[in-house]
Amino acid sequence: MKEQTLPLPRAGAASAKAGKNRRLLMMALPVIVALLLLLVPVPDGLPPYAWHYFALFVGVIVGLIFEPLPGAVIGMTGVVAIALGSQWLLFSPEQLAAPGFKLASQSFKWAVSGFSNSTVWLIFGAFMFAAGYDKTQFGRRLALILVKYLGRRSLTLGYAITFADLLLAPFTPSNTARSGGTIYPIIANLPPLYGSKPNDPSSRRIGSYLMWVAITAACITSSMFLSALAPNLLALALVKSTVGLNITWGGWFLAFLPVGVLLILTMPLLAYWLYPPEVKINDEVPLWASRELEKLGKLSRHEMLLLGFVCCALIMWIFAAQWIEPAMAALLIVVLMLWTGVLSWGDITGNKAAWNTFVWFATLVALADGLSTTGFIAWLGKEGGTLMSGISPGVATVSLLLAFYLLHYLFASATAHTTALLPAMLTIASTIPGMNMEVFVMLMVTSLGVMGIITPYGTGPSPIYYGSGYLPTKDYWRLGTIFGAIFLAALLLIAYPWMTMMF
Known part of the structure; x- marks a missing residue:
């Protein structure tokens, strides 16, 4: 009998298979992250539905970072998944039990709310x-x-x-x-x-x-x-109403x-x-x-x-x-x-490009708004106040600025960030003995612009330049981290001492 030899697989086929496996892994990663967070015990003081919402939100952000599918698809998937599971993810038991509350219509209104932004x-x-x-x-x-x-x-x-x-x-x-x-x-x-x-x-x-x-x-x-x-003008009004x-x-x-x-x-x-x-x-x-x-x-x-x-x-x-x-x-x-x-x-x-960015950003706006709607942001502010008790004004200022700045990863607009977090941060700071509120306020409000650099959705122009086709996803996240760290360092090392001398 003549010996038969099997053809060796071509390098191209092996490469294609590896690429397919990698893509499948990237598609599974957001789901895995969300499921792992869902299995984590709900933190004290936070309603279960709010924690479950946060778990899915983080899954969406992981999907946007690794982008196994276009950003608009990831955003739409997150919105649809949460809207379909809104009874357990979006609305409190009190809302569900309210007279005249229609779950289906309210879920849909929330899902498309970003398109009216x-x-x-x-x-x-x-x-x-x-x-x-x-x-x-x-x-x-x-x-x-x-x-x-x-x-x-x-x-x-x-x-x-x-x-x-x-x-x-x-x-x-x-x-x-x-x-x-x-x-x-x-x-x-x-x-x-x-x-x-x-x-x-x-x-x-x-x-x-x-x-x-x-x-x-x-x-x-x-x-x-x-x-x-x-949002700078909004911050002006919030500062006046919160701390005068x-x-x-x-x-x-x-x-x-x-x-x-x-x-x-x-x-x-x-x-x-x-x-x-x-x-x-x-x-x-x-x-x-x-x-x-x-x-x-x-x-x-x-x-x-x-x-x-x-x-x-x-x-x-x-x-x-x-x-x-x-x-x-x-x-x-x-x-x-x-x-x-x-x-x-x-x-x-x-x-x-316009329609892709339109859908992508609209879904992100709705998803970010849900963090406030579910009470997750309010709980975060309350927990922050508890952690700040008993520490020095200087450490508190730096800690709150870091938290305010880095929490921008959870927001798709500076307006939403300002509305949700600034009053909470001001309230926490005002309870700390010896806190220089003028310095603290100026650090908070002047950070609103520069923090927009950290993500492809962090401020209005971000999706425009990200959608231009010249800034690949991995480059944007990498550069956003680097320049975000540079801007934050400038606030802490230059602006903070300068403002302390001014006020």
């Missing part, structure tokens, strides 16, 4: 602004102008983006509007000029660096000015000034070192940009219309926020772009 719609509007910049080539024109004068070095482009945000920040009380409506649509046109494409290995040529600089700049300027972030302190625009600015100036001047360079672009110097690109600008010629009708619309949006965001919600202002501009032909309805429906 104004920040979610503002982010969606920002993507439509970017589409307008792209279709009319106005964004390309602005990008070419930037490249012509500053494009020889990647580092100078990083500083140009940072200073552009710094100039707009004092007058734009929404960092989502500022970043998504003005900064992002322009800089999204820069990477392709260097052959850097989204969701592609070439993204590291320069696109990844520029997008990371932009989101870090947005976070820094949001802390630097009282008027640069909507008034914060002025100038006092806020001076309190954060040393940290703000230092971070603004060093952040593009830090990003250049820690997340370096492959293209550092290119003498030919600025010359090429000059030739391309000549080819574009004069502003087209659609470009002029878009410029007018963007200026109107900025005016509404800066001066008319009391009369028109920033998200509604953005939607108004989108409608005007549709009526004037700047965008078509096909441009809206075909924008996959």
Whole structure:
């Protein structure tokens, strides 16, 4: 008999099998983490349904970190699972027993509540602004102008983006509007000029660096000015009602000034070192940009219309926020772009990145809101107060700031974070003998902007830059941890001593 030999498995097949196994493990990991937490005994003083909700919430966050499926799928899965099990996960026995309470309708209302959030719609509007910049080539024109004068070095482009945000920040009380409506649509046109494409290995040529600089700049300027972030204004009201302190625009600015100036001047360079672009110097690109600008010629009708619309949006965001919600202002501009032909309805429906981010962030908003609804955040604040009893004011200040900062991992917006945690932190601090409340308050409120850097969902602009395709999930979480630690260290080592001298 002739000896038969079995064919050896190909390396490609083995690699594919290993990749499939790894993906299955990543898909199982969020479920395993949630189940393990569900098996942990419920902490004293916390309703069982709140702990069970927290277990599923952590499972969703683990899924978002490892992303075995798109973030929108993970978010929708979490919302649907909790809504279906809402009798045991979302509502208290008292709510369930209340006359007229309809479990099915209330569960559904909670599941879709994130889709009515104004920040979610503002982010969606920002993507439509970017589409307008792209279709009319106005964004390309602005990008070419930037490249012509500053494009020889990647580092100078990083500083140009940072200073552009710094100039707009004092007058734009929404960092989502500022970043998504003005900064992002322009800089999204820069990477392709260097052959850097989204969701592609070439993204590291320069696109990844520029997008990371932009989101870090947005976070820094949001802390630097009282008027640069909507939750800052909310914090102002909460501080006054909780501890009776008034914060002025100038006092806020001076309190954060040393940290703000230092971070603004060093952040593009830090990003250049820690997340370096492959293209550092290119003498030919600025010359090429000059030739391309000549080819574009004069502003087209659609470009002029878009410029007018963007200026109107900025005016509404800066001066008319009391009369028109920033998200509604953005939607108004989108409608005007549709009526004037700047965008078509096909441009809206075909924008996959916009719809993906819209669903992803809306589900996260609902999930984060559930932590407050179930009473988990209130219990956390109460337990924190118990732990703080009997310690020195200095240790208490640092401990509470660390807790306030790191608990932002549980929130999909600075507004929700401020609403849920700031009053609790202020109440805890006010019970500690010898606590300098002015210093403590300023540390808390000026941290609201910079803490947004730690996650891809931590502040309004985060999903925009994360959804650009230039910042892979693992890079975003890694850089968020590094820069989040740098910003926290700056608050503790520079802002804290400075504020102690001021107040």
